[in-house]
Amino acid sequence: MNGNRHPLFMPLILVxxxxxxxxxxxxxxxxxxxxxxxxxxxxxxxxxxxFGAAIVSGIAFAVMPRIRDGAPLTGDAYRRRxxxxxxxxxxxxxxxxxxxxxxxxxxxxxYASLGIGxxxxxxxLVGMFAGAYLQGVWRSKRTAAETAPAGAD
Numbered sequence: 001m002n003g004n005r006h007p008l009f010m011p012l013i014l015v016x017x018x019x020x021x022x023x024x025x026x027x028x029x030x031x032x033x034x035x036x037x038x039x040x041x042x043x044x045x046x047x048x049x050x051f052g053a054a055i056v057s058g059i060a061f062a063v064m065p066r067i068r069d070g071a072p073l074t075g076d077a078y079r080r081r082x083x084x085x086x087x088x089x090x091x092x093x094x095x096x097x098x099x100x101x102x103x104x105x106x107x108x109x110x111y112a113s114l115g116i117g118x119x120x121x122x123x124x125l126v127g128m129f130a131g132a133y134l135q136g137v138w139r140s141k142r143t144a145a146e147t148a149p150a151g152a153d
Contacts, residue, residue, distance in 0.1 A: 006073040021112040023049075030112035032104030032121070039101055099131070 024030045027049045037043035064071075065078040083089065100106050103124040105113060110128070113121045 004075065006075075009073040012073060020108065021115055024109050024112040025116050030105070030109045030116055030118070032113065032118070035100075035106070035109065036104040039104075099127070103127070 021030075027045070028034045029046055029049055034043060035046060038046040068078075070077050103110070103121075105121065105124060107128055110121050110124055114125075
């Protein structure tokens with residue numbers, strides 16, 4: 001990552017978040033009952049919102065590297081970051097899906113849901129932070145155990 005970011009980097013991140021949150025709220029995707037209706041195959045509106053986002057992102061990712069050598073605000077080179085489809089991705093995705101189904105909302109929409117007055121979603125947000133923290137503790141202990149000398153007593 002480039003340490004010489006453009007001065008507009010952070011304000012544009014804020015603007016992007018505002019647009020994202022407004023779009024989620026406008027499309028009613030920040031309402032857990034709408035998401036749960038989608039997960040129960042009663043309302044497919046979320047599918048259209050996701051397709052719209054995928055189309056815009058896909059066009060941007062296809063076009064931008066052809067017009068510029070680097071990202072406009074960071075100068076970082078455009079490159080693909082490949083993540084292997086491994087056991088961790090499969091298990092983590094399944095756990096994420098269970099959490100999404102139980103809470104009725106994904107992380108981005110949970111924050112937007114606060115903006116439309118859904119204060120009870122704070123329980124889900126606390127759970128997300130606690131789960132991420134516990135996973136980090138678990139991973140660091142696992143890494144420390146794997147790198148410990150074999151004969152250390």
